[in-house]
Amino acid sequence: MAELSDELEVAVWQGDRAGGAMRIYSVPQRPSQTVLDVVTWIQRNVEPGLSYRFACRVGMCGSCAMMVNGQPRWACRTHIKAALAGNHLELRPLRNLPVIKDLACDMSEFFHKWQQAEGRFYPTADRHEPVAKISPASPRRAAANKGIECINCAACYAACDVVAWNPGYLGPAALNRAWTLLNDVRDGAQKRRQRAVLQNNGCQNCHSMQGCASFCPVALNPTAAIAGLKRTALRAIRQGQV
Amino acid sequence: MMRPHHKSSLWLGFLLHRLSGLILALFLPLHFYVLGLALVDTAALDGYLILTRNPVVKFMECTLVFLLAVHLFGGLRVLALEFLPWHSRQKTLVAASSAAALFLACLFLLRAF
Numbered sequence: 001m002a003e004l005s006d007e008l009e010v011a012v013w014q015g016d017r018a019g020g021a022m023r024i025y026s027v028p029q030r031p032s033q034t035v036l037d038v039v040t041w042i043q044r045n046v047e048p049g050l051s052y053r054f055a056c057r058v059g060m061c062g063s064c065a066m067m068v069n070g071q072p073r074w075a076c077r078t079h080i081k082a083a084l085a086g087n088h089l090e091l092r093p094l095r096n097l098p099v100i101k102d103l104a105c106d107m108s109e110f111f112h113k114w115q116q117a118e119g120r121f122y123p124t125a126d127r128h129e130p131v132a133k134i135s136p137a138s139p140r141r142a143a144a145n146k147g148i149e150c151i152n153c154a155a156c157y158a159a160c161d162v163v164a165w166n167p168g169y170l171g172p173a174a175l176n177r178a179w180t181l182l183n184d185v186r187d188g189a190q191k192r193r194q195r196a197v198l199q200n201n202g203c204q205n206c207h208s209m210q211g212c213a214s215f216c217p218v219a220l221n222p223t224a225a226i227a228g229l230k231r232t233a234l235r236a237i238r239q240g241q242v
Numbered sequence: 243m244m245r246p247h248h249k250s251s252l253w254l255g256f257l258l259h260r261l262s263g264l265i266l267a268l269f270l271p272l273h274f275y276v277l278g279l280a281l282v283d284t285a286a287l288d289g290y291l292i293l294t295r296n297p298v299v300k301f302m303e304c305t306l307v308f309l310l311a312v313h314l315f316g317g318l319r320v321l322a323l324e325f326l327p328w329h330s331r332q333k334t335l336v337a338a339s340s341a342a343a344l345f346l347a348c349l350f351l352l353r354a355f
Contacts, residue, residue: 161253208323210252210332224328231325 006087008080010038013092014050014102022090023047035068035083036075039091039103052103059217062151065158066103067092072158074217095158096167110154113170118196119177122189132186144183147176147225149218156212156222168201172212172222175203179225182232194233194242203229255336259316262309269306300354308347315339 006029011022025042036054043050054064057076064075068083069090080089097105114120125132134141156172157163163171178197181187197203203226212222236242248254279287293299319339322329329335 207256208320209250209256211250214250214252221328223323227324227328234325 008038008084008089009087010042010089010091012039012042012047012050012103014047015099016101017099020099020102029080033080034076035066035073035078035080035089035091036064038080038089039075050103051101060151062153065094065153065155065217067095067158072155072215074153074155077217094154096160096163097154097158105154107154110157110171110173111152113174114152114177116196116199117170117174117178117202118189118193119174119181121181121184122187122192124186124188134185140183140185143228144180147180147220147222150176150220151218153217155215155217156220159211159215161209161211162205162207166201166205169205170197170199170201170203172206172226175206175229176220176222176225179228182229191241194236197229198233198242203233206230251333251336255316255319255340258312258340259320262313262316265309266306266313269309297355300351304347304351304354307350308343311343311346312340315342 008027008029010025010027012025014020014023025046027038027041030037036057039050039052040054043052052064052066052075054076055061056063059074059077062074065072066075067073067090068075068078069085069088071083072094073083075091083089091103093099093103094105097107097110100106136142136145150173152173154173156176160169160172162169175197178193182190182193182197187193206223206226208223208227210221210223213220213224216222233242276287276290279290294303316339319335322335323332
């Protein structure tokens with residue numbers, strides 16, 4: 001592929017939990033170049049020790065999210081032309097998550113919160129029973145369908161100010177997952193999940209700033225899911241279910 | 243580093259709502275103290291009422307009306323967001339609630355002079 005004459009000025013945060021600093025690289029600009037292409041170029045040509053995550057390169061695995069010029073984005077699906085500030089690109093590890101090294105974050109806390117929010121499916125039937133028939137048009141299935149495309153990239157978690165203020169807050173992704181399961185009629189642990197999302201660090205912490213919805217790369221709306229959880233919780237409290 | 247969504251009108255709507263609440267919480271004790279003077283010290287109350295003729299104070303009152311209205315409409319917006327079915331035009335709701343507050347504040351200013 002022919003290289004364009006322009007060079008990008010790319011600042012990459014490098015370090016670990018003890019601290020780090022920005023390092024500046026000059027990267028050749030190419031047509032249809034993504035942020036992941038830029039990071040890979042730096043690693044292969046200048047800084048072999050640079051750590052970052054990626055797997056699928058096509059926006060399916062959710063592993064390559066990072067802060068690109070201050071915004072949480074997938075590196076693989078972000079064309080640099082959509083993110084450049086002049087000729088400058090600033091890459092940092094995802095906000096609100098502890099760093100392991102360079103652009104790679106420790107996601108354990110993020111996934112642990114999915115479990116805390118009961119973001120797992122509790123089946124009420126086994127494989128020998130007939131497949132449940134659920135109309136895609138039923139209101140609960142329609143509500144669940146709006147949130148099920150989440151691939152756990154943590155872009156919403158990085159965008160959330162409430163997580164920044166209260167590190168214990170379950171966060172938009174875990175609560176969105178809980179909302180999709182709360183609308184799954186096949187699930188058998190709804191009271192347990194209802195209590196989980198109503199815990200001190202649960203859905204009532206959300207201030208509806210909608211940063212999560214603004215930055216979700218697959219255009220999901222965790223704020224709407226959390227609003228649904230709040231409504232359902234109120235109904236459950238009034239009916240004495242929790 | 244610029245926080246990711248602080249340029250969004252949705253975040254600015256949140257900030258306006260929060261700040262207006264804080265400022266009103268500071269103002270209200272003073273407001274009730276002045277009202278309470280009607281019972282215990284009418285001369286002192288008249289002193290405060292004369293102050294309200296000052297144009298600077300009128301502008302400050304206008305700001306308070308704006309803060310009160312922005313907090314009221316912002317609160318209604320949040321209630322609608324959380325208790326009614328989701329509406330996709332959230333930015334429009336922020337703009338409408340802020341515009342309504344500004345309209346009321348301007349109306350107050352027109353009547354104050």
